[in-house]
Amino acid sequence: xxxxxxxxxxxxxxxxxxxxxxxxxxxxxxxxxxxxxxxxxxxxxxxxxxxxxxxxxxxxxxxxxxxxxxxxxxxxxxxxxxxxxxxxxxxxxxxxxxxxxxxxxxxxxxxxxxxxxxxxxxxxxxxxxxxxxxxxxxxxxxxxxxxxxxxxxxxxxxxxxxxxxxxxxxxxxxxxxxxxxxxxxxxxxxxxxxxxxxxxxxxxxxxxxxxxxxxxxxxxxxxxxxxxxxxxxxxxxxxxxxxxxxxxxxxxxxxxxxxxxxxxxxxxxxxxxxxxxxxxxxxxxxxxxxxxxxxxxxxxxxxxxxxxxxxxxxxx
Amino acid sequence: xxxxxxxxxxxxxxxxxxxxxxxxxxxxxxxxxxxxxxxxxxxxxxxxxxxxxxxxxxxxxxxxxxxxxxxxxxxxxxxxxxxxxxxxxxxxxxxxxxxxxxxxxxxxxxxxxxxxxxxxxxxxxxxxxxxxxxxxxxxxxxxxxxxxxxxxxxxxxxxxxxxxxxxxxxxxxxxxxxxxxxxxxxxxxxxxxxxxxxxxxxxxxxxxxxxxxxxxxxxxxxxxxxxxxxxxxxxxxxxxxxxxxxxxxxxxxxxxxxxxxxxxxxxxxxxxxxxxxxxxxxxxxxxxxxx
Numbered sequence: 256x257x258x259x260x261x262x263x264x265x266x267x268x269x270x271x272x273x274x275x276x277x278x279x280x281x282x283x284x285x286x287x288x289x290x291x292x293x294x295x296x297x298x299x300x301x302x303x304x305x306x307x308x309x310x311x312x313x314x315x316x317x318x319x320x321x322x323x324x325x326x327x328x329x330x331x332x333x334x335x336x337x338x339x340x341x342x343x344x345x346x347x348x349x350x351x352x353x354x355x356x357x358x359x360x361x362x363x364x365x366x367x368x369x370x371x372x373x374x375x376x377x378x379x380x381x382x383x384x385x386x387x388x389x390x391x392x393x394x395x396x397x398x399x400x401x402x403x404x405x406x407x408x409x410x411x412x413x414x415x416x417x418x419x420x421x422x423x424x425x426x427x428x429x430x431x432x433x434x435x436x437x438x439x440x441x442x443x444x445x446x447x448x449x450x451x452x453x454x455x456x457x458x459x460x461x462x463x464x465x466x467x468x469x470x471x472x473x474x475x476x477x478x479x480x481x482x483x484x485x486x487x488x489x490x491x492x493x494x495x496x497x498x499x500x501x502x503x504x505x506x507x508x509x510x511x512x513x514x515x516x517x518x519x520x521x522x523x524x525x526x527x528x529x530x531x532x533x534x535x536x537x538x539x540x541x542x543x544x545x546x547x548x549x550x551x552x553x554x555x556x557x558x559x560x561x562x563x564x565x566x567x568x569x570x571x
Numbered sequence: 572x573x574x575x576x577x578x579x580x581x582x583x584x585x586x587x588x589x590x591x592x593x594x595x596x597x598x599x600x601x602x603x604x605x606x607x608x609x610x611x612x613x614x615x616x617x618x619x620x621x622x623x624x625x626x627x628x629x630x631x632x633x634x635x636x637x638x639x640x641x642x643x644x645x646x647x648x649x650x651x652x653x654x655x656x657x658x659x660x661x662x663x664x665x666x667x668x669x670x671x672x673x674x675x676x677x678x679x680x681x682x683x684x685x686x687x688x689x690x691x692x693x694x695x696x697x698x699x700x701x702x703x704x705x706x707x708x709x710x711x712x713x714x715x716x717x718x719x720x721x722x723x724x725x726x727x728x729x730x731x732x733x734x735x736x737x738x739x740x741x742x743x744x745x746x747x748x749x750x751x752x753x754x755x756x757x758x759x760x761x762x763x764x765x766x767x768x769x770x771x772x773x774x775x776x777x778x779x780x781x782x783x784x785x786x787x788x789x790x791x792x793x794x795x796x797x798x799x800x801x802x803x804x805x806x807x808x809x810x811x812x813x814x815x816x817x818x819x820x821x822x823x824x825x826x827x828x829x830x831x832x833x834x835x836x837x838x839x840x841x842x843x844x845x846x847x848x849x850x851x852x853x854x855x856x857x858x859x860x861x862x
Contacts, residue, residue, distance in 0.1 A: 313665060361847040367663060370606050372801040373846050376839040379794070387832045496794065500671055507668050539679025546672030551657050554665045 264432045271428060275421040279414075288413035292485060292527055294442050295420035296478045298521035299427045301505045302514055303474025306431060308503065309512035310440065311467045312447030313363065314371045316499050317378025318475045323385055323494020324351050325476025326483035330400040331391050333484075340403045344480040348473055355472035361463040366450075378499050386491035397490035400483045416485055423481075424518070427474065431514045434470075442466055444512075475502075508549055510556025519558050574705025579827040580820065581703070585712040585781070588719035593796025594803065594811035595726065596767035602743030602806045603610020603763035606666045610650060610674040611771055616681060617643045618772025619784030623690045632695065640859045646677070647768025651761050674789065681786040692779035699717035715777045720775065723812055730808065739763065740749020742807060804843050804855025813853060818842070 282288050307313050328347025332338040338346070362373045402409040408449060410416065434440050442463050445453040450460050454537045483489045492498065501524065509520020527545065531538040553560045591843050593611060600608045602659075618639050626637035651674055658666060700707040730736040742759045743750040750756050775784060782788075795818060803814025818838055825837035845853065 266730050282809070293674075308664065314667075362843070365846055365850050368601075368805055369801060369846055369850060369852070371607070371667070371842055372798060375794070376798065376843050380836050380843075383833065383836050417585065495788070503664075504668055504671070507664055511664065536683055537679070539675055539682065541679075543672045543676025543679055547654055547669050550665050550669045550672065551654060554658065554662065 264436070268425065268432070271515070271518065272425060274511060275425065279417070282417075282495060285413045288417050290418045292413060292420050293482075294522045294525045295417075295424045295486070296482050297502070297505060297525050298424055298518045299420075299478040300475045301509065301517035301521045302427045302431045303471035303510065304502055305469050305506045305509075305514060305517040306434065306443070307471040309508055309510075309517075310435060310447060311443040311464055313468065314367075315372050315374040315468070315471070316496070316503060317374035317376070317381070318471065318502050319494050319496070319498035320378035320381035321351050321355065321472040321475040322479035322482075322498070322502075323489075323491070324354070324381060325479030326489045326493055327385055327392055327398075328476070329480035330398060330483045330489060333401050334398065335391065340401070340484060341405070344403075344477070344484075347480050348476045351476035352469050352473050355469045356465060359468040360461065363461060363468055364466040371442075375496065375499070378494070379496060382491055382494040382496070385494050390492070392528055395491055397488055399488050400486070403481075403484035410484070418484065420481070420485075428514055428518065435514065439463070439466070442515055447512075459493070502545060506555060508546070510558040512558065513558045513562075516556055516558035520556070523557070560565070572704070575827070577704055578706035579823045581706055581708050581712065582858055583823030584816065585715050585819070586822065587624075587775065587816035588715050589774050589778045589815075590795050590799040590818050591812045591815025592719055592722065592770050592777075593792055594799035594815045595723075595773075595808065596770045597796055597800040598806050598808060598811045599739075600767045602624035603739060603760050603798070604662070604666075606655060606670065607663075607797065608650075608678060608764075608767065609667065609670040609793060609797075611767065611796055612766045612791070613677040613681075613790030614643050614647060614771025614789075615775035615778075615792045615796075616786065617646055617677065618775030618790035619692065619779040620681060620685050620690065620775075620848070621772075622776050622779065623784060624685065626692065630692070636776050639715070639776060640769050643772035643775075644765045647764040647766075647771075648761060650768075651764035654759075655764070656757070656760065659790045674793070678786060678789065678822075685786060687786055689785045690777070691783050692778040708783070711777075711780045715781070718773070718777055722770065723808075726808060728772070735762070736835045739834070797838065798842055801852055802845060803851050806832030807852070807854040810852060810854035813838070817823045817853075 258517065278291060282291060296353070304315065304318055307315055311430075325347050328350055328501065329343045332343035332346060333340050358377060362370065362377070365373050385392050392398055402411050404410070437441075441451065442458045445456070445458055446460055446463060454460050479493070482493070486513050505520040505524045507520070508524055509518065510516030528538065528542065531541050534541060549557070555563070573674045593615060596611045596614065597608065598612075600606055615784075621642050622635045625638055626632060646832070652675060654669055655666070656671060694709065694711045697708065700709050701713075726738035730740050738749065738754045739759050739762065741752070742754060742756055746756055749759075775788075778784075794814070796826045799814035799818045800811050801814070802818060803810025803812070821841055822834045825836035829837060
């Protein structure tokens with residue numbers, strides 16, 4: 256095997272591309288395609304969130320807020336103001352980036368549980384505003400969203416969306432892998448180790464943290480906007496605290512500081528509730544138990560635990 | 572003072588006292604283990620729901636409440652023994668996910684054991700409102716505030732005057748040093764979960780006659796309790812009480828004077844502002860990172 260294929264960057268990207276290309280063979284009907292699209296959209300959010308939590312070591316319990324703003328921003332601009340969908344998506348994402356930058360500077364000076372609380376508070380505020388501004392957002396009942404039109408063609412149907420989301424997922428993975436291996440990415444990991452030590456060697460820690468916070472918010476808002484166009488309907492539930500927790504759980508389950516882990520985490524935790532739906536009333540119990548057991552027995556997450564086990568020549 | 576303002580203050584104090592009890596639960600566990608227990612709100616729910624069931628089974632209120640607190644304490648001890656104690660990882664995020672998993676599990680179990688309906692508990696001593704300087708207060712509010720005062724005093728006595736309490740405080744200051752002087756840190760951890768669960772259950776029983784209880788009331792109460800604990804300064808007992816009361820008053824005043832739909836936005840917004848200005852909360856310890 257050529258050496259380049261064994262690195263996470265080339266080999267992993269190739270493996271993911273093959274999975275995306277071959278998966279349709281196993282997707283029997285539109286329902287499976289639907290789940291696959293949702294996995295891809297969640298994976299994009301998780302890749303961004305993993306840059307923040309896994310690499311920079313900064314927790315956020317409010318990313319569903321950015322997801323929701325991206326979704327509602329795109330939906331409102333398209334449905335209420337008649338903007339073209341792509342322009343709405345771009346504007347909503349840019350708006351979220353600006354918001355994340357404005358609140359990021361003061362908030363990211365906080366550490367640990369204080370940062371967790373601050374981001375959580377931010378998410379709660381966004382969710383409440385969304386469900387109360389019913390003139391614009393349709394309130395708790397949600398609002399319907401026109402389809403995403405690309406160059407005059409409406410993008411509809413699970414199959415078409417599958418390929419678009421698949422390509423965007425690859426793009427997101429590529430961006431994240433490049434960032435992590437750039438000097439900026441090394442600075443982030445240095446922050447994770449020790450902020451004080453990172454500052455001693457000349458890293459502007461607040462600037463780096465704000466940058467990755469904005470980037471992760473952009474990933475979330477973009478995927479949020481796409482989710483709105485894809486499903487054609489959104490509710491404020493997508494912006495609330497429980498959804499933020501779901502996103503963090505996906506990242507941690509897949510494995511912190513592992514971009515492919517984020518993808519796997521999104522895949523497992525998006526599919527699991529679908530599988531558990533047959534259990535009906537027991538769904539929550541099993542879901543909670545799975546979360547606890549994974550963290551107790553695989554505290555590093557799924558992908559890092561597996562790679563540590565099967566990595567050639569690396570023993571612990 | 573206008574009767575209207577007095578009315579808002581009274582209702583703010585009532586809710587704030589509940590937040591204070593929940594926040595104390597967060598702080599006690601945080602002190603013993605550096606864990607934020609996201610299942611704290613579920614303790615509140617289990618306390619309230621168990622009492623409702625026991626009263627329906629014909630037990631008198633006081634006995635039902637005591638049994639409910641005992642049952643919730645057992646749940647707290649089990650959570651520590653079966654999950655938290657087994658975690659090898661020191662990572663804060665891992666521990667957060669485990670307690671979130673526990674909260675989902677407990678909510679799921681509650682929806683199975685009970686149902687998904689709202690339940691009411693009879694008020695402890697009647698529903699007839701008491702007039703007070705132009706405002707009115709339900710007797711249950713007096714119970715909430717009174718019991719909270721007693722609990723705060725008892726906790727102060729426990730942590731400052733008893734050997735067990737001092738051992739827990741010592742562990743929160745320096746785990747290794749506490750272990751060196753012969754304190755069983757594991758037991759401290761276990762006791763902290765039991766104590767927090769009992770406090771949560773008590774809060775759930777006190778508030779159930781005013782706000783009803785249901786399988787999912789723990790989510791919002793847990794969030795508010797966490798917010799109160801952080802506002803006051805994590806790990807500080809007086810901070811938790813002040814944070815809880817402040818949050819309750821903020822909510823009541825913004826609901827009264829601004830908008831009840833936006834009361835949480837205002838409360839969380841002010842909390843964010845306080846955190847930005849005082850990154851360790853109102854009474855938090857200054858933490859120093861060692862390199």
